[in-house]
Amino acid sequence: MDIDLITQVLFAAIKTGTPLLFIALGEAICEKTGVLNLGQEGMMLMGAVVGFMAAYATGNAGMGIIGAMLIGMLMSLIFGFLVLHLGANQVATGLALTIFGTGLSAFIGASVVGHTITGFQPLNIPLLSEIPVLGKVLFSHDPLVYLAIVLAILIGFVANKTRVGLTIKAVGENPHAANAIGIKVLKVRYLAVMFGGAMAGLGGAYMSLVYTPMWVENMTAGRGWIALALVVFASWRIGNIVLGAYLFGLASIMHLVLQGMGWSISPNLLAMLPYVATIVVMVIIGADKYKEKLLAPRSLGKPFDPRQMA
Amino acid sequence: MIRVQARTEPSTLMTFASPFLAIVLTLIFGSVLFSALGKDPIQALHVLLVLPLSDAYNISEMLVKMGPLLLCAVGLSLCYRANMWNIGAEGQLLAGALGGSAMALQFVDSDSALAMPLTLFAGILSGMAWAAIPTYLKTKFNSNLILTTIMLNYIALYLLIWAVHGPLRDPAGFGFPESALFSDATLLPVLFDSGRVHLGVVLAVLLALVAWFLLSKSHLGFKIRVYGADEPAATYAGFNAKAISWFVMLFAGALAGLAGVAEVAGPIGQLTPNISPGYGYSAIIVAYLGRLHPAGAIIAATFLAILYMGGDLAQIEMGIPIAVVGMFQGVLLFFLLACDFFIRYRIVPSRENMA
Structure with a gap:
């Protein structure tokens, strides 16, 4: 493998990992408060289509980002209402959100299939982008790649070093105790669910505004699900999520690498790689029962009903 | 107030x-x-809900869609009752179609009486095998069943696409990604003169009734219900959790596999890349709508099949996507x-x- 190929592979791995990073960061915060939202794929698809349509209509990719985050939040509110207010099963509601989002995005996106837009241009960071190899791999990306990293640092700081982070942790570990000391459990969970929705929308917008850039039905191809696996893989730690997202990004483009190296395997078989990698990761995490029990937010997936407190 | x-x-x-x-x-x-x-909302609802039941042909097409939905949903109902979050009916259906097609293509020039039973058997076995993978990973390594079954859906889809572009492609098919047409001896018998209602639809209803009996009358069904309602109680009573998990998953895999092979050996008649419009995912909704009960699934699958059929008609008649x-x-x-x-x-x- 020559250095040019390695440079391109690492560059593409970061790009491919970026939407996963957005979604996983949002879902990690959501899960830290004890809410498991399996609707990531649906919110992501809605973010992708609405982001694309907003950018197409206004000619401004920035508007696309805003639209995508708003629709992600709106979608997450449906989930939040059912799960938090009505105490519906989180797994079933998340699945419903994904099925709904998949259908609705195909429905409203039918009119813009085949259109193209100008997405974000690469932002070469002065001086740093001129470093050989590293400059190309790290410092000549589109602005959203940097945004993802900045957000990761911010979220990591808030989750680990601030009062907000402690509140989130308290609600996720023991909602009854949190309620007893005056924390509004449902409010915290609502905010976390909406944050997750906005981030999933952003991840979707990355797909349709930067990665491809266009809208195709079902274009996220299971990335929302892979991001869910990524959160568990990272043991709900923000630093691990960043690392894991780029690793998954690398796994997702391995088929291009293998083809580039002259392997003559069917592209359809190679396209299975990210999904196989996800299963392998699930096996590795699950095998260590002690670890998962210790690290998962203790109230994850369990409803909290203030009505039963009275 | x-x-x-x-x-x-x-x-x-x-x-x-x-x-x-x-x-x-x-x-x-x-x-x-x-x-x-x-x-016009009245016209739209009419097309979606009434038109699918308006003549013999439409009803038969509706029943053809009801078959795979029902088969997948009955299996999922049992899984969900036993707290096995199997989202993999779609993959198991595709695996059944793929395995069944591989068998069916051995009988392309044959009128052997074994062709149809062996094809069905291969499809059922393939569905079970595809369901066995996440079950093994769950019982042995405690892997998250939701995520492994979803991933296996994508893998099954790519496997199927690979197969119709590669080993199972019709050598005389001008390079189109399709298998050869199955022989008449392989195809499921059609029940009525008009329409495409085939043996698979009848099997689906029969199997739903079998599952109903199993769930409400058998000891195994009792164990599934107890296990789902109160896992600690089931463990205390000495029920073998792994055995229950294996049973519901293999049962669901077999039914989804049958659904898949009945599509390729039924209305489609060959293996193509698009054999399922997401039946395996819709079956999740059928299962819930049917209250995780096989009898409820029959009603719910009929409703969703009407909706599917109505969707086709609405696209043709009213230009609704x-x-x-x-x-x-x-x-x-x-x-x-x-x-x-x-x-x-x-x-x-x-x-x-x-x-």
Whole structure:
């Protein structure tokens, strides 16, 4: 493998990992408060289509980002209402959100299939982008790649070093105790669910505004699900999520690498790689029962009903 | 004014009424949506719900769609009752279609009486094998079943696409990604002179009845219900959790596999890249709408099949995109989950002194 190929592979791995990073960061915060939202794929698809349509209509990719985050939040509110207010099963509601989002995005996106837009241009960071190899791999990306990293640092700081982070942790570990000391459990969970929705929308917008850039039905191809696996893989730690997202990004483009190296395997078989990698990761995490029990937010997936407190 | 009060006992009435209420709410939502789109809502609902039942041909096409939905949903109902979150019916269906096709293509020039049974058998076995992978990973390595089954859906799809572009492609097919047409001896018999209702549809209903009997009358069914309702109690009673997990998953895999092979050896007659419009995912909704009960699944699968059929007709007659069906399914499940709130709670007038 020559250095040019390695440079391109690492560059593409970061790009491919970026939407996963957005979604996983949002879902990690959501899960830290004890809410498991399996609707990531649906919110992501809605973010992708609405982001694309907003950018197409206004000619401004920035508007696309805003639209995508708003629709992600709106979608997450449906989930939040059912799960938090009505105490519906989180797994079933998340699945419903994904099925709904998949259908609705195909429905409203039918009119813009085949259109193209100008997405974000690469932002070469002065001086740093001129470093050989590293400059190309790290410092000549589109602005959203940097945004993802900045957000990761911010979220990591808030989750680990601030009062907000402690509140989130308290609600996720023991909602009854949190309620007893005056924390509004449902409010915290609502905010976390909406944050997750906005981030999933952003991840979707990355797909349709930067990665491809266009809208195709079902274009996220299971990335929302892979991001869910990524959160568990990272043991709900923000630093691990960043690392894991780029690793998954690398796994997702391995088929291009293998083809580039002259392997003559069917592209359809190679396209299975990210999904196989996800299963392998699930096996590795699950095998260590002690670890998962210790690290998962203790109230994850369990409803909290203030009505039963009275 | 009113307030919400927890019921002391879950309401049996609401358990049965909730799916119907959810359907009515979904139809109201649909009417509003169609009006907003400038389509006549009455005409749209007529096309979606009445037209599919209006003549023998449409009814037979509806039944052809009901078969795979029902097969997948019955299996999922058992899985969900046993707390096995199997989202993999789609992958198991595709695996069944792929395995069945591989067998069927051995009989392309044959009129052997074994062709059809062996093809069905291969499909069922393939579905079971595909379901066995996540079950093994779950029971042995404690892997998250939801995520492994979803990933296996994608893997099955790529495997199928690879097969129709590669080993199973018709050598005389001008390079199209399709297998050779199956021989008549391989195809499932068609029941009525008009339409395409085949043996698979009958098998689906029969198997739903078998599952009903199994669940409500057999000791195994009792264990599944106890295990799902109260896992610690089941463990205390000495029920073998792994055995229950294996049983429901292999049962679901077999039924989904049968659904897949019955599609390729039934209405389609060959292996193509698009054999399922997401039956395995819709079956999740059928299972919930049918209250995780095989008998309920028969009613729910019929309703969703009408919706599928109506979606096809709405696209032809009114230019409404077919994706509307997928959206309605999501909305239906939302409304169902919301209505289920009233199984555990009721709204009562609040007393004056409480206000």
